[in-house]
Amino acid sequence: MTHAHMNLPRTPANYAPLTPVSFIHRTALTFPDHTAIIYDDLRRSWAETYRRCKQLASALTKVGLQKGDVVGFMATNTPELYEAHFGVPMAGMVLNALNYRLDAKTIAYIIDHAGIKLLVTDREFSDTVKEAVRLAKGTPVLIDIDDPAAEGGELLGAQDYEAFIATGDPDFAYSGPGDEWDTISINYTSGTTGNPKGVVYHYRGAYLNGIGNTLEWNMGAHPVYLWTLPMFHCNGWCFPWTVAAKAGTNVCIRKVNAANIYNSIADHGANYLCGAPIVLSFMINATEEERRPFNHLCKVMTAAAPPPATVLQAMQEQGFDVTHVYGLTETYGPAVACAWHEEWNDLPIGKQANLKARQGVSYMVEEDTKVIDPKTMQEVPHDGETMGEVMMRGNIVMKGYLDNPEATAEVLADGWFHSGDLGVVHPDGYIQLRDRAKDIIISGGENISSIEVESAIYAHNAVAACAVVARPDDKWGETPCAFVELKPGAAVDEAAIIAHCRGLLAGYKVPKTVIFQEVPKTSTGKIQKVPLRAEAKEL
Numbered sequence: 001m002t003h004a005h006m007n008l009p010r011t012p013a014n015y016a017p018l019t020p021v022s023f024i025h026r027t028a029l030t031f032p033d034h035t036a037i038i039y040d041d042l043r044r045s046w047a048e049t050y051r052r053c054k055q056l057a058s059a060l061t062k063v064g065l066q067k068g069d070v071v072g073f074m075a076t077n078t079p080e081l082y083e084a085h086f087g088v089p090m091a092g093m094v095l096n097a098l099n100y101r102l103d104a105k106t107i108a109y110i111i112d113h114a115g116i117k118l119l120v121t122d123r124e125f126s127d128t129v130k131e132a133v134r135l136a137k138g139t140p141v142l143i144d145i146d147d148p149a150a151e152g153g154e155l156l157g158a159q160d161y162e163a164f165i166a167t168g169d170p171d172f173a174y175s176g177p178g179d180e181w182d183t184i185s186i187n188y189t190s191g192t193t194g195n196p197k198g199v200v201y202h203y204r205g206a207y208l209n210g211i212g213n214t215l216e217w218n219m220g221a222h223p224v225y226l227w228t229l230p231m232f233h234c235n236g237w238c239f240p241w242t243v244a245a246k247a248g249t250n251v252c253i254r255k256v257n258a259a260n261i262y263n264s265i266a267d268h269g270a271n272y273l274c275g276a277p278i279v280l281s282f283m284i285n286a287t288e289e290e291r292r293p294f295n296h297l298c299k300v301m302t303a304a305a306p307p308p309a310t311v312l313q314a315m316q317e318q319g320f321d322v323t324h325v326y327g328l329t330e331t332y333g334p335a336v337a338c339a340w341h342e343e344w345n346d347l348p349i350g351k352q353a354n355l356k357a358r359q360g361v362s363y364m365v366e367e368d369t370k371v372i373d374p375k376t377m378q379e380v381p382h383d384g385e386t387m388g389e390v391m392m393r394g395n396i397v398m399k400g401y402l403d404n405p406e407a408t409a410e411v412l413a414d415g416w417f418h419s420g421d422l423g424v425v426h427p428d429g430y431i432q433l434r435d436r437a438k439d440i441i442i443s444g445g446e447n448i449s450s451i452e453v454e455s456a457i458y459a460h461n462a463v464a465a466c467a468v469v470a471r472p473d474d475k476w477g478e479t480p481c482a483f484v485e486l487k488p489g490a491a492v493d494e495a496a497i498i499a500h501c502r503g504l505l506a507g508y509k510v511p512k513t514v515i516f517q518e519v520p521k522t523s524t525g526k527i528q529k530v531p532l533r534a535e536a537k538e539l
Contacts, residue, residue, distance in 0.1 A: 017180035018207035020241035024050050024086050027247040034222065036244075037079045038268055039252040040149060046247065049083065055168030056087030062167055063141060065117050067092035070186065072116035072140065074098045074107070074125050076254050077227035077236075080145050080161050084120070085231070085240035087165075088185075089203070090174035095185040096198075097232040100124075101523030104131035109195055111136040114186050114402065120145060120161060123153035130156055149254050180204035185235055186402055189329045198402030199329045201235070205396045209332040210241030212365035212396065216337045217299065217323060219272065223248040226270035228256050228279050233524050237274055237301075237333030248272075258286035266292035274301040276525040277311070280322070281464065284314045285487070297321055303334055309353030310459055316349065326359035326433065328419060330411070332396045335366045336431065357455070358432040359390075359423065367394025370416075371425045377414050382425040387434055387447065390423045391416035439529060441470040441478050448509050450529075453480050456504040457497060457511075462490035465519045467527045468511060471536040481536040482511040485519045513539060 028050035036049040071088045075081040088095040096114050119140040121129045142157035143164045180203045188196040225243045251268050253260045264270045300322045315322050325334035338360035362369040371380045371388040380388035397417045400408035411418050423433045434449040441448040450468040457466045464487045471481035494514040501510045520528040
């Protein structure tokens with residue numbers, strides 16, 4: 001038996017595929033004169049930004065690119081890359097924002113693997129791009145961003161970005177995607193081993209996570225959002241679309257450092273920013289000259305390793321409210337957040353920090369996140385101890401990896417996205433990461449979370465950065481080996497770090513070896529453990 005209500009068809013009147021481009025359309029109509037972008041002395045309104053995005057879309061079409069073609073951007077967080085998040089999809093094309101810290105060989109690989117037809121590149125990266133284009137099989141059309149603030153470099157393209165978009169029609173009549181499953185962007189993972197993988201995003205996920213950010217962060221109207229997180233990183237965690245949805249102001253900075261962060265907060269009233277823990281340490285360790293007083297609350301969203309309690313306390317005392325989130329490129333950036341309970345505000349700061357360091361619960365726009373035993377596919381007990389793999393499913397999980405059906409099938413097996421991260425679930429249902437599956441240290445049969453040991457080391461006030469990896473050991477199989485980068489002027493020896501850890505950790509978790517050196521980081525500021533593991537083996 002079919003019910004009459006099941007026979008009502010979708011029509012253009014009551015159904016439209018979700019697209020984050022709709023956010024800028026509404027905001028440009030509603031708040032045309034509100035400032036959309038601040039960059040050095042530049043100010044642009046939403047009406048002007050919208051017009052420029054349409055010109056970009058039109059120019060891409062006029063130069064002969066087709067719907068579905070991939071447009072690359074090799075740029076810092078400047079207005080051009082912001083406009084690309086709307087202009088490229090308006091043309092029905094796919095945005096591939098490149099990590100400008102990658103080497104020429106990797107960029108060449110991405111140009112060919114993604115099939116980039118046109119590449120907009122900042123003058124500062126001309127050496128890398130010139131070499132990448134020489135190595136690549138494909139020959140993308142090159143357009144230059146000739147930013148006066150760029151250091152050195154040369155112009156490689158036929159024209160610069162301003163001349164290019166000037167060829168476009170400011171009244172370009174764009175249409176939305178035919179299907180919300182269409183591809184809006186491709187983002188390459190930093191690839192700690194082998195070639196990076198191309199993570200494919202659809203319009204539906206971009207739209208939903210753009211809105212999800214506002215919900216999880218309780219964003220008010222007209223946020224002033226400071227671009228400390230690279231827009232090439234998971235499309236800036238979908239915040240280019242979020243800021244448009246909330247008719248906010250994007251404060252763009254070319255170089256992320258303490259002075260630029262404090263100036264933006266003090267001069268422009270920036271009240272939201274995102275970043276890896278490295279950004280938090282810039283802010284805490286700022287010199288008196290770099291610091292600027294401000295009298296509003298600035299909200300900070302951080303991911304990757306949870307901030308140590310000492311860092312959270314320092315941030316709170318300086319007028320910053322930190323939200324800890326967790327996600328992967330494969331989940332459009334953050335998909336899990338440590339949703340805060342008001343009664344936790346009354347707890348001592350150390351206890352608050354321990355709660356904040358948990359990754360937490362699923363974003364509202366994600367269907368489900370669980371910690372599952374990958375062998376049985378059963379959820380682990382909520383005892384804060386039993387480890388399993390964090391898995392997600394829902395509308396903010398990627399379509400898959402570009403041109404890599406095996407890896408896609410493997411990571412999306414059994415109806416779940418397998419994150420490769422190991423965690424536990426506390427009795428209140430909040431998830432806490434313990435490690436990447438490959439980073440767990442197994443010593444004398446006991447699992448040691450490298451994150452737990454790192455948090456203990458970070459609690460020492462002389463430590464700027466640290467990484468803990470497994471060092472092979474004849475007796476124990478593996479023991480924790482710590483690589484520690486000290487703050488400038490600090491003098492601490494191995495015995496002092498070990499003694500410090502002994503006061504905080506069970507004996508078997510205390511590092512047996514401490515090496516003092518600069519800790520290698522990936523282009524997105526994540527600590528690279530692969531070279532450190534190799535180094536630990538040689539010790």
